[in-house]
Every structure is written in C-alpha cells, then in structure tokens.
Amino acid sequence: MHTVGELLRQWRHHRRLSQLDLAIAADVSARHVSLVETGKSNPSADMVLRLADQLDVPLRDRNRLLLAAGFAPRYTERPLEDSALSAARDAIARVLSAHEPYPALVFDRHWNIVMTNRALDPFLAGVAPDLLRPPVNLIRLGLDPRGLAPLVVNLADVRAVFRSRVSRQLATTPDPELTALYEELLGPAPEEAPARSAESDVLIPMIIRFQGRELRLFSTITTFGTPMDITLDEVAIESYYPADTETAAYFTRIHDPA
Numbered sequence: 001m002h003t004v005g006e007l008l009r010q011w012r013h014h015r016r017l018s019q020l021d022l023a024i025a026a027d028v029s030a031r032h033v034s035l036v037e038t039g040k041s042n043p044s045a046d047m048v049l050r051l052a053d054q055l056d057v058p059l060r061d062r063n064r065l066l067l068a069a070g071f072a073p074r075y076t077e078r079p080l081e082d083s084a085l086s087a088a089r090d091a092i093a094r095v096l097s098a099h100e101p102y103p104a105l106v107f108d109r110h111w112n113i114v115m116t117n118r119a120l121d122p123f124l125a126g127v128a129p130d131l132l133r134p135p136v137n138l139i140r141l142g143l144d145p146r147g148l149a150p151l152v153v154n155l156a157d158v159r160a161v162f163r164s165r166v167s168r169q170l171a172t173t174p175d176p177e178l179t180a181l182y183e184e185l186l187g188p189a190p191e192e193a194p195a196r197s198a199e200s201d202v203l204i205p206m207i208i209r210f211q212g213r214e215l216r217l218f219s220t221i222t223t224f225g226t227p228m229d230i231t232l233d234e235v236a237i238e239s240y241y242p243a244d245t246e247t248a249a250y251f252t253r254i255h256d257p258a
Helices: 004-014 019-026 030-037 045-054 059-068 083-099 118-124 138-143 155-172 176-185 230-234 245-255
Strands: 104-107 113-116 206-210 213-222 236-242
Touching: 004 030, 004 045, 004 059, 019 030, 019 045, 030 045, 045 059, 059 230, 083 104, 083 113, 083 230, 083 236, 104 118, 113 118, 118 206, 138 155, 138 176, 155 176, 155 206, 213 245, 236 245
Parallel strands: none
Antiparallel strands: 104 113, 104 236, 206 213, 213 236
C-alpha cells in the first residue's frame, strides 16, 4: 500500500509539476512538500486536500489520499437514485427533457450510460439486446457492428473523436478499467478508411444514415461545478445538436408531425 507521500508524488509527476511548482500553487514551502512526499512529515487532512486541489485530483482519489494519511474519507459516493441527490437528478432530468427533440444522454467515468432522453430511443431500435443490457457502454454502443456503427457514415471520424477524448481523460486520471476499454475498442479498425483531416472544420459532425436520410450532429458536454459527491463529480451530460438545417428540420418534424 502506498503512503500519502508516494501518492502525492505520483500525482505531481503525472501533472508534470516540480515540488517548487506545487509549493507555490499551494502556498507552502518546497521543503514542506519534500518532507510530506518522503514521509518525514505527516500532513493534516486540510494539507492533503490543499495539495490535492492544486494537483486537480478527482474526488475518488482524494479519498484515497486521505485514507493513506490516516484520515476518514471526506467525499461520499451515492447512487444517482439516492434521495440526497434528488435535486441534482431532477436538474439532469430537466436538461435531458428540455433538449428534446434532439438526443441527449448522461454517462459516467467509464462511459456507461446512466440516463437518456426519449429522442435517443428510435436509434436504439436495431441494436443487439445484449448491448442494451445495463451497464450500457456508450463507446461500445457507438462502435460495435451490432450497435450503432452500421448507422454511422463517418465511423473512422467518430472512433478518432472517442480515441482523443479517452486519451485526454486517461492523461488526466489514470484508470485501469478505462485503459482496458481503450485497448479493446479504440485501436484503428482495419476495414475503416482513415479518419479525415479536420483542420478546416469548426466541429467534426457525427453523420448518421437513418430512415433514408443523412443526419449530421455535433455534441456538447456539461458537467457539475464544484461537486462534493463522487457520483456527481464523475457524470457528464452529452447533448447532440443538428449540424445543418436539414437535420434540424427532421427532428422538428418527428417531434411535431402536424
């Protein structure tokens, strides 16, 4: 088991900071950071959290730091259905509902889908039942030939976007399960054409061939600000928008056929 000093040093190296960089950011001496990392000084819980804040350590890992320093965890992890998270859950539900007729969904740190709105349902009609058995993984759903992949015209582009996003996530917070998912699903597929250059694009759309039409969508990501619960710290809302007038007209028409 790692000491708190060893864990802090790992996070500092991961963030590519020197002891002096971290000390200045946390308003402590570089000598104190050195003593904590080498185990010659036992940091208080407040000091652990101060250093973790400057290292942008996720809440889940802040609890591990506190435990390694001999303190109780500070952050809870409740299921999204827990009554204590009802206000946050209701807010998410309102965001999803308000985004209709366009699709939106919520996923966790491993890209497992937590909630969706009704606009996503028609696109799931042809998906293999085992891919829709919880937990439904968004990356697997999007790239599996039995999932949404047959609908995606620019699959290489979509795979490249997933690859970039997960790479950035792993660069920020190492995670064995996410690494395994990356290795399983995000290597280049031999049958795919290479992803096109996006230098001239403002946004890379996802192009879906559905019901005889090509729908072009881009997405935005929304997260909670200053969460104190691990679940809320790790969920994100992905909202899809029409990238052209034809796609916007299609969704408007199916939402209000009259």
